[in-house]
Amino acid sequence: MAPINKPWLAIIDHSIDIGTKKALVVLRVTVEALSNRGAAIQLKDCECIGLKIADKVNGESISLELEEIFNQAGKPSAIIKDCDATLQKGTRLWAQSCKTAIPVIEDIGHVMASALKSQFEKTVDYQRFTTLTSHGSHCLRQTEWAFLVPPKLRSKGRFQSISQLGKWADKMLEVFAVKGRAKEGSLLAKLRTALPGFMQLKHFIKNFASTTKVVSQAMEILKNKGLNQTSYEHCYLLSQDLPKKSKVKKRLQLWLQQHIEIQKQITSLPLLVSSDIIESLFGNFKHIIERSPQADMNRTTLLIPALCGDLNEKKISQALNQARHNDLKNWEEENISYTMRKKRQAFFAEIKSQKPGK
16 A cells, blocks of 8 residues: 555545444546556455444544555555545544645536436425335336336436436327327226326426436436546536526536536546446445354455455465465454454353353
């Protein structure tokens, strides 16, 4: 985890709770990685330079953890993170403590999800629309028309994938556009039963679908090509298709204006503006530990760094030869004071040691 000569970006995020703990992960990716790949970066383009396990997190604890990590790995050209308030406070406190002006890149996916939520979530039409799609899913599922079931809305972070719902709704408008009586047993008849009053929401659906389409197109460009003057102009032009009072339009344009200045400050290359790669890392890790009936943060957390970088047989062999059991044991005792498995073993060992009848 030594400093490197090339300019690099730090991507930081917390995993969701696994057992009773969270992991703060810091990835290092060179500024040139996006241009070299010519598309969205992959885990092999990243290096895990920080892994901190904690039961509780706050801005102060994150600041101290970042200080320790960056003291060893060097200072990044910028930090990429999502809109989480705790991460925001942590990075701000760290920058203040070391008196370093490090630009912060707000992940474009989370920014757009927040804007969509702000524009739509509390409106009556949106609530009617989602209630209707829920009813439609119930009616269409396990029928021959199940292929038309609306995309499932996530319970958490639903606006990060809501463009699929907009695309589905736009297609349904074409189907419902047929006037007159529907033939009994036809697709239109089934949909009218499953989605009663769908066309009464036509104006809302058109606005919702067009807005999510613009967001989807802009994110496709920015996540794969990065941000430079060309992608800035392309995305700004896309935003012009949105209504004048659109909150999404204003937020996208503001984000573009703020971050093109960061790009000019850091590099002449396209700037990475997405933290999707760290979400992918967490997803891979969770897929592995879900096989355990008592999933918890323990020594398996060290799989996270192993999932990054371009590993080959030589590197793996070297790591296995250098990783002593005592080193792993000491690391676990220092960083993870307890696990659910240890608690369980201690609890049942105590019961077993008691005399009968006591």
